[in-house]
Amino acid sequence: MPQVPVGLSVRPSNVPQVPVGFEPVGVEAVFVPADPPRTGTIALWEPSRAGSGSGNAAGSGGDATVEVVLPAGSRVRRSVVPARLLTIAEAIDHFTAEPDPMAPVSHRAWGAAALAGLGLVAHGKLAPARSPQGFGAWRVGPLDPADHAWLRELAAAMPPLAHAVPITGSRPVRIHTAEGLIRAFWDAIADTLARPDGAYADTLTNARTRTSPRPLAAKAEPFALPDPARLDGPTDWLDEIEQFERAGARLVLRIEPPSGGVDEVEPVDEEPEPVDTEAGSFRGLLRLRSTTDPSLLVDVADLWTAPAAVLTRLGAQAETDLLLALRRGARAWPPLGTALTAATPTGVDLGDDDLEDLLTRGAEALDGAGIEVLWPTELFGTGLKLRARAATPTPAGAAQPTFSMRDLLTFRWQPTIDGEALTDDEIAALAEAKRPFLWLRGRWVKVDRDVLARLRRRTPRTLGAAEALAAALTGELEVDEERVEFTAEGPVAQLAERLRAAESDLAISTPADLQATLRPYQQRGLAWLAHLTGLGLGGCLADDMGLGKTLQLIALHLHRRPLGQGPTLVVCPTSLLGTWQRELAKFAPTIPVRRFHGAGRHLDETAPDEVVLTTYGVVRRDHDELATATWGMVVADEAQHAKNPLARTARALRSIPSATRVALTGTPVENHLTELWSILDWTTPGILGSLDRFRRRLAVPIERYRDPDATARLGRLSRPFLLRRRKSDPGIAPELPPKTESDVVVPLTTEQATLYKAVVDEVMEEIRSSEGMARRGLVLALLTALKQVCNHPAQYLHEAGPLPGRSGKLAALDELLDVILAEGESVLVFSQYVEMCQLLQGHLDARGVRTLFLHGGVGAKKREQLVTAFQAGEAPVFLLSLKAGGVGLTLTQATHVVHFDRWWNPAVEDQATDRAYRIGQDRPVQVHRLVTEGTLEDRIADLMRAKRDLADAVVGSGEAWLTELSDAELADLVALGSPT
């Protein structure tokens, strides 16, 4: 049984999936501390420019610099390098932008530090402090053991370059430690965020209690205003904050219910004593927890009775720690203050009001004061939770309730304790409870007013079908910004179940009219597509290039024909129109096909089983007209063209209704989550929720924080709708032939067509009136000229540019490279013409693709260097312009070969390409031949196939056989035909 393809496996964003040859943008980052902390800066600099002395800073005008310590052989050297300096606010913006997995380690490390620093401040872990020069400043703190551990991890992962800021006056020169510099960066972040900017310098809202804005009393300038201000007056109160951080013990408040507490030695299943639930008060027992060994918990009472033992285990300052903790706690939650009145406090009594307050506000306030509140679960359980249950409104009496994606469902709340639903009696008891806790099922259950209010609300809440399905797949629903457990019922549950089990599909038989044999994995792909589309859902087929997505789609169209839901619309890039048409003609000749493209396009009299081919450009322009037809299926080929959900292409595509939608893409879509959203939201609208919520709940946690919980949820949601097989999958690789050849049929641009016709007209005239050697010469000249026109007008006209938009082949090459490079693979590009290779090299350079170029004029030594470089993966694209018979080269790094133009001697062509790479390397190789539609290239391909045997006889004579064609044959050959 072949390995079940996983629909989603998100790469951690810091492990670069570096497409071979993309060298990291060499921008290193380092933090330069300053006093006051908020004036520190992040410096971005490039080691490659370190020796360039003065010069413009990377990317910005001006000559900002940073002093770093760089290695020089076995020694080190202080250097002043050009740099771009970011203020703390700018640095935060920079590092919270989309992470670049290809940036150098130092850059990514400071990005992680920035996010961690923001997280600490977001937790409220910041405190006022005094800077070394006596200014008022903020710093992060207190850090708990987990924070310290993470800090050490980051420091260990930082290369020396990342913290190579020298300490002034040190000999031998010293640099800051990574940990110290990261802490300084965190302090700078806290110091910056605590000071409101100019716009709201005068007012502050107390965000917690939402009191009205009050003018910033001139009572905390050193900590509030942007300008540095010295701290006058005593500052030892600042030290008290540190005391907390260095405390050996933290205060814990353990809540004990009135029955006097349950003896923890008793086994849990024994019946506890009958509890008088009306009388008796709760009590908060004071305990101390060691910070060095968090499993050590000691009753404060022991501190008074047996102080020596406690002090040795918790540290000599245990009493001070307790005192300060009680003071803080009393400030944060006044009922705790009663403990201070006793000489030797052990706990506090809690009245019902106190409990209520503790449950709502007090626990959070105490948490802010560093005091843990424990509700032992053997006494309190895990609390009352609400689950959502969904039901389809079914018409009364329907035997088999149907479920369509257009349905609305209602859901209701179901209260649970420890995972079990409550009975109606219990719910009634809760609603009537007067005390904050109720004795239920052997536990004290918190009576949560919010929960009860929700339960009582009358109006039913509705869900869209897609939302319900998504909730059924993940087991969670988001209601009012909160994630609650979700239980699906009825048809929704069944559908979710069927989707989850989709891997073991019922096989479906190959459609009779399909003129091809499907490989087993293609059979499975077809079954999967048929299953999804049959349910009215859409999906994305994301197989690697070369696995036959087009064929599977054609099979699907044939399979769906009997349903009679209407014709299929295929949207693809212009360069693939020809290919689609050819493949449809080859594999499904009984299906009518038309192109809705170019002048004179129309949709009149579309047959019910027709396939209409169109391009993304036409969809953008004519989506209104396309939307009026009734489509059985809309297919988006190379769907990454609609990856930007807000752009016109995606919006136009969405506006075309159809019974089902299928997206095809070869790029690893799971690496760009917004792209994933755009595609899946088109195929199955609503399944991933709104874009905003998707970003907040899934994309940001996954891409920025690598949150495993979010990754798992996204997997559950998307797996049923995304099928991706890789060439390297164990079940698939053996089935692939070592070499697959395909023709990519591309159209000519208008400019090319005009040139082509002009050349044909002019030279054919001459050929007709010549003979012998002159004629042969003319024929060859004609063929050469036409080949060049088909390649690119700039080659024919001997121009250097511009290049984009003038050649169908160039557009097709760009499309191919997009997918090949996105998958991190390498490719050989052959052309007979050095000039064409040069044009290609310039074009690819401009697009940021590294290339290597080998042609006949290159010496042996340089040739070896190029080959070594390519095999080492230094560049993904190798341009080759070699006469046939070149020396055999080992270029096994490539898994793709593109023939930009062709030798018209088939044996020679095979030889050249086969010699260039070794067949039988362990990875299958795909060969793409670019052929311009309706031109001589098109026809010669047929001719060559017919004359393959003849070719054997003319090995070595190049293309001379063409010169033997008669005028008529020649005219046929070069006539420019229009696409069918």
Add this chain to the structure above:
Amino acid sequence: MSPAGRRTSGDWWSDETEENHRPPAARGRGSRRGFGQTWWGRAWVDALEHRAALDPGRLSRGRSYARRGAVGQMDVAPGLVMAAVQGSRAVPYTVTVRVPRFRRDDWERVLDAIAAQIGRTAALLDGELPPEVVSDVAAAGLDLLPGAGEIQPRCSCPDWGDPCKHAAAVCYLVADALDKDPFTLLRLRGKSRADVLSALRARRTPGPGSSAGPSAGLAGSSAEGVVARDAYAGASEPRPELPAPPLPPERPGHPVTVAFDPPPESGIDPEVLRALATAAAHRAWQLATATPGDPDHEGEADA
């Protein structure tokens, strides 16, 4: 040179009676008010009138002077109270009242006694001086409140009375000062409130309690670093993978600073600190959980 016998009021050259003498530009509060509203103020007055062994008759004259607001600016320093008192002359008189300070080892005993009680220290850190402190100090064999002969008033006026009414007035007004801030008494005895508190803290925590240096938590103060050559020597060793940043909290947290209060002398308003910290937590939370900007509308090629 003064005539023998006492005068009932005024200076020797003046025949004005108490009743019709009004010092210029000085007005006091109600004429028959008592001194010492709080326990401390009353305790001081008690010490003044009964234990300090001062002449009660002369003291009583000071009361009316104090009541009518003749005493101007009053400063309390260790061992010394100084004030300017408006008499019948244009230039006010200078009054000094001396009270002996505790010696250093006396203070050690006092602080030890206070530090022993957790509740006491808590109250002091809260800015209160509970009356029990007096008994704490007594347990150390000392008297916080002045006893016999410990109050020594002096005045620059020509009156030979001891204390003269000016000085007596100042003595009474110390009670007012104690009402406002009982720590004035400790200050008189030689230690400011801040001194007392840091000494108390030091007792419970050995270690650097110096408030003169930067807060040790501020990272900038660690200046050792690491030798650059050593750092680069290990550069080629494989480094562990970068850890993923920890997840931000579900909602912005409560700053721990909420529970710490700067004392009034620092001039920092704790409410403002709290508001700043809370706002910072919110801002940080938004930045940490914010979604990246919308993808820009890339140029769409005519595909």
